[in-house]
Amino acid sequence: MRRFAALLDALVYTRSRNAKLKLLADYLRETPDPDRGWALAALTDGLDFPAVKSATIRNLMTERVDPVLWALSRDYVGDTAETASLLWPGPDIAEDPPTVSEAVDTLSRMTRANVMMELPRLLDRLDAEERYALLKLATGAMRIGISARLAKTAFALAFDVSVEDVEEHWHGQSAPYAALFGWAAHGAAPPSAEHLPLFRPFMLAHPLEAAEIDLAGYAAEWKWDGIRVQVVHVNGETRVYSRSGDDISGSFPEIAEALHIDAVLDGELLVRGAHQGREEGGAASFNALQQRLGRKTVSKKMLADYPAFVRLYDVLILEGEDLRPLPWSDRRARLEELIARLDPERFDLSAVIPAADFAELAAIRERAREDAIEGVMLKRRDSPYVAGRKTGLWYKWKRDPLLIDCVLMYAQRGSGKRSSFYSDYTFGCWDGDPDSGAELLPVGKAYFGFTDEELKWLDRYVRNHTVNRFGPVRETDKSLVLEVAFDSVHASKRHKSGLAMRFPRIHRIRADKPAHEADRIATLQAMIRD
Amino acid sequence: MARDFAWIRPEPEGIHIAPADCWIDPSIPVAHALVTHGHSDHARGGHGVTVATPETLAIMELRYATSEGARPVLYGETLRLPGDVSATFFPAGHVLGSAQILLEHAGERVVVTGDFKRRPDPTCAPFEVVPCDVLVTEATFALPVFRHPPVEHEIAKLLSTLAANPERCVLVGAYALGKAQRLIAELRRAGHAAPIYLHGAMEAMCRLYARFGIDLGDLRLVSDVKTPELAGQIVIAPPSALNDRWSRRLPDPITAMASGWMRVRQRARQRMVELPLVISDHADWDELTRTITEVNPAETWITHGREDAMMRWCELNQRRARALALVGYEDEDD
Ligand SMILES: [Zn+2]
Ligand SMILES: [Zn+2]
Numbered sequence: 018m019r020r021f022a023a024l025l026d027a028l029v030y031t032r033s034r035n036a037k038l039k040l041l042a043d044y045l046r047e048t049p050d051p052d053r054g055w056a057l058a059a060l061t062d063g064l065d066f067p068a069v070k071s072a073t074i075r076n077l078m079t080e081r082v083d084p085v086l087w088a089l090s091r092d093y094v095g096d097t098a099e100t101a102s103l104l105w106p107g108p109d110i111a112e113d114p115p116t117v118s119e120a121v122d123t124l125s126r127m128t129r130a131n132v133m134m135e136l137p138r139l140l141d142r143l144d145a146e147e148r149y150a151l152l153k154l155a156t157g158a159m160r161i162g163i164s165a166r167l168a169k170t171a172f173a174l175a176f177d178v179s180v181e182d183v184e185e186h187w188h189g190q191s192a193p194y195a196a197l198f199g200w201a202a203h204g205a206a207p208p209s210a211e212h213l214p215l216f217r218p219f220m221l222a223h224p225l226e227a228a229e230i231d232l233a234g235y236a237a238e239w240k241w242d243g244i245r246v247q248v249v250h251v252n253g254e255t256r257v258y259s260r261s262g263d264d265i266s267g268s269f270p271e272i273a274e275a276l277h278i279d280a281v282l283d284g285e286l287l288v289r290g291a292h293q294g295r296e297e298g299g300a301a302s303f304n305a306l307q308q309r310l311g312r313k314t315v316s317k318k319m320l321a322d323y324p325a326f327v328r329l330y331d332v333l334i335l336e337g338e339d340l341r342p343l344p345w346s347d348r349r350a351r352l353e354e355l356i357a358r359l360d361p362e363r364f365d366l367s368a369v370i371p372a373a374d375f376a377e378l379a380a381i382r383e384r385a386r387e388d389a390i391e392g393v394m395l396k397r398r399d400s401p402y403v404a405g406r407k408t409g410l411w412y413k414w415k416r417d418p419l420l421i422d423c424v425l426m427y428a429q430r431g432s433g434k435r436s437s438f439y440s441d442y443t444f445g446c447w448d449g450d451p452d453s454g455a456e457l458l459p460v461g462k463a464y465f466g467f468t469d470e471e472l473k474w475l476d477r478y479v480r481n482h483t484v485n486r487f488g489p490v491r492e493t494d495k496s497l498v499l500e501v502a503f504d505s506v507h508a509s510k511r512h513k514s515g516l517a518m519r520f521p522r523i524h525r526i527r528a529d530k531p532a533h534e535a536d537r538i539a540t541l542q543a544m545i546r547d
Numbered sequence: 548m549a550r551d552f553a554w555i556r557p558e559p560e561g562i563h564i565a566p567a568d569c570w571i572d573p574s575i576p577v578a579h580a581l582v583t584h585g586h587s588d589h590a591r592g593g594h595g596v597t598v599a600t601p602e603t604l605a606i607m608e609l610r611y612a613t614s615e616g617a618r619p620v621l622y623g624e625t626l627r628l629p630g631d632v633s634a635t636f637f638p639a640g641h642v643l644g645s646a647q648i649l650l651e652h653a654g655e656r657v658v659v660t661g662d663f664k665r666r667p668d669p670t671c672a673p674f675e676v677v678p679c680d681v682l683v684t685e686a687t688f689a690l691p692v693f694r695h696p697p698v699e700h701e702i703a704k705l706l707s708t709l710a711a712n713p714e715r716c717v718l719v720g721a722y723a724l725g726k727a728q729r730l731i732a733e734l735r736r737a738g739h740a741a742p743i744y745l746h747g748a749m750e751a752m753c754r755l756y757a758r759f760g761i762d763l764g765d766l767r768l769v770s771d772v773k774t775p776e777l778a779g780q781i782v783i784a785p786p787s788a789l790n791d792r793w794s795r796r797l798p799d800p801i802t803a804m805a806s807g808w809m810r811v812r813q814r815a816r817q818r819m820v821e822l823p824l825v826i827s828d829h830a831d832w833d834e835l836t837r838t839i840t841e842v843n844p845a846e847t848w849i850t851h852g853r854e855d856a857m858m859r860w861c862e863l864n865q866r867r868a869r870a871l872a873l874v875g876y877e878d879e880d881d
Contacts, residue, residue, distance in 0.1 A: 029812055030821045082691065083863055089856045090692045094811050103692035103810065109700065145696070485816055
C-alpha cells in the first residue's frame with residue numbers, strides 16, 4: 018500500500034503527461050503481481066466495492082467527529098476521502114500496512130452489515146497518505162487524469178511492447194490482469210481472444226497532405242459523418258464498439274440484434290434521415306445521430322424516429338478467419354460477398370468512388386453536398402488492416418479543410434445568462450505523438466457554436482471531469498475531443514503553440530473519439546496560409 | 548458574572564491596552580507598540596516606540612532599515628507600562644525572537660500568543676505555557692485536518708527525492724524569515740552537510756540568524772555559481788520566486804514547498820508544487836487544542852485564522868470563546 022500511495026500522490030502532483038507515464042511505467046515494472054494488476058484497475062476505474070461508497074465514509078466520520086467540524090473540514094479540503102484520511106486518528110507512520118491485494122481482498126469481503134466495523138480496522142493500519150490511497154481505491158473516484166489510454170501507454174512503456182498489442186490483449190481481461198502481465202512481463206503467450214466478442218483496435222488514417230495521389234495504388238471511398246464502430250459477433254454474442262473501444266451495444270440494440278454471422282466488421286454508424294427532409298432511407302446528418310448517443314436505454318419512439326444502420330468499410334475477421342493480414346482489395350472482395358448475407362435494413366456497403374484519376378475525384382468530392390459526407394478516404398489497395406495510424410496506407414481528405422479535432426483543456430464560467438454554465442472553452446492540440454509523451458498545448462478559445470442542449474451537456478461534462486480549479490476556471494481531465502471549426506489560422510509569437518486561430522467555434526462534440534486521436538499542432542501549422 | 552476585561556480591547560487594527568495607550572502587533576503606525584515577532588503582518592514599521600525581543604528588533608531593523616524607537620526586552624523580563632499595566636515576554640516557539648506577551652492589570656492576566664508552535668525547532672526558544680485568565684490565541688491551522696507530520700518525515704522525503712534525481716535540483720519555496728532557517732537547520736540535523744543554495748532574498752536573514760548563534764552550515768548564493776554546480780543540490784527561494792523567471796537558470800528543478808498548507812492536495816496543486824513538504828511554524832489542530840487545555844484560561848480569544856472551527860471546539864468543550872475580527876494578519880509565515 019505504501020508504494021501505491023506514493024504513486025498516487027506523485028501522480029496528483031505531476032503535471033506533465035510524460036512524467037506521469039514514467040511514474041506509472043516504473044510502478045508497473047517494479048511492483049509484484051498481483052498488486053500491480055489491482056493498482057492498474059484502480060487507476061483506470063476498474064474496481065467496485067458495493068459496500069464502500071462515499072456515503073459510507075461520511076457516515077463513518079460523522080460517528081467519530083463532530084458534524085460541524087466535519088463539515089468545515091470537508092468544505093475546506095474539497096474531497097471526502099481526503100478529508101477522512103486526514104482526520105482519521107491513525108499513526109504518523111504505519112507499522113504494518115497491508116499490501117494492495119490484501120486491501121482489495123478485505124474490501125471485497127465487506128458487506129453493508131459489517132463495513133462500519135471492518136473499514137476502521139483497515140484504516141488503523143495505514144498512515145495518512147495510505148488512508149487516502151485506500152479510500153480512493155475503495156470508492157473508485159481517482160480523478161487524477163489517468164485515462165485508460167494513458168494507462169495502456171504506460172503499460173506498453175513498462176514492458177517494451179506496442180500499445181496496439183496492449184489494446185488488443187487488454188480487452189476481455191479483468192483485474193488483476195494476470196494473463197496480461199504474464200504475457201508482457203514474463204513472456205507467456207498472450208491471452209486468447211478467439212471465442213470472445215472483443216474489440217480489435219481500429220486502423221486509422223492520416224490527413225492527406227500531398228497535393229495528389231495516384232488512384233492506381235489507392236481506392237477512394239466516402240468518409241461518412243457518423244461514428245466509426247466495430248460490430249463483433251462470436252459465439253452467439255454481439256457487441257458494438259465505439260472508436261475508443263467502449264461497448265455501445267446498449268444504445269444500438271437494433272444493430273446488436275441484426276448480426277448473426279461470426280465476424281468483426283468495421284463501419285460507420287448512421288441513422289436514416291427521412292426526417293431531415295432528405296430522400297427516404299438516406300443517411301441523416303450527425304445531429305440526428307446525436308439523438309441516439311450516450312443513452313443507456315432506448316425507447317421505441319427513438320428506434321422508430323432515428324433508426325440506425327452501419328455502412329460497412331471493412332471486414333477484419335470472418336467466420337474464424339483473420340483477414341487483417343490480407344490486402345485491402347481482397348478484404349473488400351470478401352466484404353462485397355458478405356453484404357448479400359446481411360440484413361439490408363441494418364447494413365449496407367460504403368461505395369467505392371468510381372474516379373478515373375485524382376482530378377476527377379477532386380471534382381466529385383467538390384460536388385458532394387450530402388450532409389452525411391465528411392470527406393473522402395483514400396486506402397492503399399494492398400494495405401493490410403493494421404492497428405493505429407501507419408504512414409502511407411490510409412488517408413482522409415476532409416471536405417472542409419478548416420476543421421480540427423482538439424482536446425478540451427480548461428473551461429470558464431460565462432457571463433450574463435450563462436454565468437452559471439462553464440461555457441468558455443480552451444482547447445489544445447498535441448505537440449507531437451501523444452503515445453511518446455507529447456503534451457497538449459492550448460491553441461484557442463471558443464464560447465459559441467453549440468446548441469443550448471450541447472451547452473448543458475458540456476457544462477455537466479466539465480463539472481464531472483474537473484481535476485483542478487483556479488478561481489472561475491476549471492481544468493478538465495483532458496478526455497473530451499471537440500471538433501473546432503475556424504476561418505483561418507496564423508502564426509503568432511504571443512501564443513505558446515505559435516498559432517492563433519481566427520473565429521474558432523465548437524463545431525461538434527466528439528465524445529466518441531479518444532483524446533489521443535485529436536490533431537497535432539503540426540496539422541494546424543500546415544493550415545497556415547499567410 | 549464573568550469579568551469583561553475592559554482594559555484590553557480588540558480593535559480592527561490590533562489589540563489595544565487602554566490604560567497604557569499601547570498596542571500589540573498593530574497594523575497601522577502607533578505611538579507605542581509591543582510586537583510579538585518579526586513577520587511583516589505582525590511587525591509593521593513606523594511606530595514611535597517599538598518594544599520587542601532583541602532578535603525581533605534586529606529583524607525589523609533589517610527589514611525597515613531603521614532602529615529608531617527600538618526598546619529591547621528579554622524573555623522573562625517584566626516591563627512597567629503606564630496606567631498600572633505590566634508586560635512580560637515569553638518564548639512562543641514560532642521563529643527566532645518570537646514571543647507571547649503576558650499583560651497584567653488589576654489582578655487580571657491576559658496572554659497574547661502571537662503566532663506559536665509547540666514542536667521543537669532548533670532555531671528558536673521553545674514555547675512556554677503561561678497560566679492566564681484570557682488566552683488570545685492565533686488559529687491559522689485550526690481545522691482538525693491539519694495535523695502536521697513529524698518534521699523528520701518531511702526532511703527524509705526531501706532528501707530521498709534529492710538522491711533519486713542527481714541530475715536535477717530540488718527548489719524549495721520557504722518564507723525568508725523562519726521557515727528557511729528552520730528547514731536548513733533540520734537538514735543539517737539530518738546529516739545533510741552539502742552546501743545549500745539560496746535565492747538572494749534569503750541571504751541577509753540567514754546571516755542574521757548566524758549572528759544570533761544559529762549555525763546553518765555552508766550557504767551559497769545561486770547567483771554566485773554556474774548552473775551545473777546546482778545539480779543534485781537543494782535551492783531555497785521565497786515562494787513567490789518558485790515559478791518566475793528566476794528559476795529558469797536552475798537545472799530542471801523539482802518544485803517543492805515547505806508549508807502547513809501542503810497538507811491539502813488541492814492547495815499544493817494550485818501552487819504547482821511537485822513535492823509538498825508539510826512543515827509549519829504554526830501550531831496544528833492538536834497543538835492548538837492542547838494549548839488551550841493546558842493554559843486553561845477563563846476565556847479564549849481568537850485573533851486570526853479559522854475562527855469558526857476553533858469556536859466550535861471551544862463550544863463543544865464548554866469553554867468561553869470570542870472571535871476577534873482583526874484585520875491585516877495575512878499569514879506571511881505559514
Ligand atoms: Zn501571523
Ligand atoms: Zn508569524
